[in-house]
């Protein structure tokens with residue numbers, strides 16, 4: 001067997017922490033095999049989609065200016081539509097991030113007087129300003145779109161009665177966030193999302209359902225668009241970009257929903273016909289090609305971290321055994337020092353900027369200070385090994401990514417090394 005402890009020692013991992021990691025890993029072989037099977041399935045899905053769409057060498061070339069007849073852009077959108085089994089897709093570098101993609105999907109598919117409903121509690125922090133839950137310039141509220149929310153039940157279940165009561169004449173669009181985001185609620189499986197969609201559509205068949213798919217892509221065999229979602233929306237600097245996409249977002253769904261979004265992104269009348277792809281198409285294609293195995297690496301990292309920190313007595317969501325529906329792992333440390341030690345460990349394991357010490361700061365879009373660790377090739381990419389911790393109770397850290405499992409493992413061991421060195425926990 002290859003002896004690794006010496007190499008880990010060079011990177012600042014003690015023999016004790018390394019051994020503790022190995023013991024934890026030994027119990028995870030079956031879990032990892034299952035993750036690899038899902039990646040294999042999704043790899044086949046992506047390759048088949050590329051073949052069916054007729055991806056050619058010419059698709060890798062970019063356009064400038066208006067970008068009329070951009071073959072690579074148009075073909076990539078066909079590939080996304082095939083992967084998500086939707087009628088159409090909008091996949092663009094002009095969509096700057098996940099929040100932008102979600103705002104675009106909402107603002108283009110809602111009209112003044114409509115009501116938006118979240119039946120799964122508070123949405124992701126940055127959407128509060130998009131919706132106008134926190135008053136903000138240009139929000140949906142400013143345009144006369146109302147918002148209603150039904151929280152999950154204390155056990156994480158759907159409040160079916162509450163949801164039924166909240167659906168009214170004006171309710172037009174239902175937004176469902178798959179991932180837990182910066183919360184400790186459970187992430188929703190595609191199957192549970194499907195149940196919720198059936199329920200709301202039974203009450204009001206012409207409702208549109210949008211799923212915030214951030215961090216969920218390729219974690220399971222199916223996507224929410226295969227269980228009734230009219231739109232799935234996400235960021236290319238998360239799972240589907242495979243670590244290579246330097247920017248971008250996607251909206252895949254019903255033709256009309258995608259068309260609405262395109263008219264808002266560019267202009268009424270221009271819609272999907274313009275939008276130069278510049279030089280990003282090779283990264284978009286190759287990133288999507290790698291996304292299933294990159295997502296699997298991140299998932300293994302999350303499962304490893306959950307089991308490691310669970311053994312040490314910290315509360316982890318999801319727990320070590322639970323099935324996974326996104327790549328985020330929450331670990332609750334209960335103190336700011338724990339959050340900071342963890343994030344400093346992740347940063348110290350990075351290939352880029354490993355010498356930098358992350359500090360809590362007031363981030364745009366978030367209402368408490370946040371410490372972020374990321375030494376990424378693509379700035380802000382959270383499919384790369386990264387950790388975010390809002391400096392607020394319960395002092396939980398949200399860890400995600402790792403383009404390769406060995407790198408995720410190094411980061412997790414480095415975080416544990418920091419915590420033990422500072423006396424926050426013992427191995």
Ligand SMILES: *Cc1c(COP(=O)(O)O)cnc(C)c1O
Nearest residue numbers: 097098099124179181212214235
């Ligand atoms: C990351 C994320 C977003 C926002 O994406 P950004 O690219 O950071 O703007 C929205 N929803 C969820 C669930 C996310 O994880």
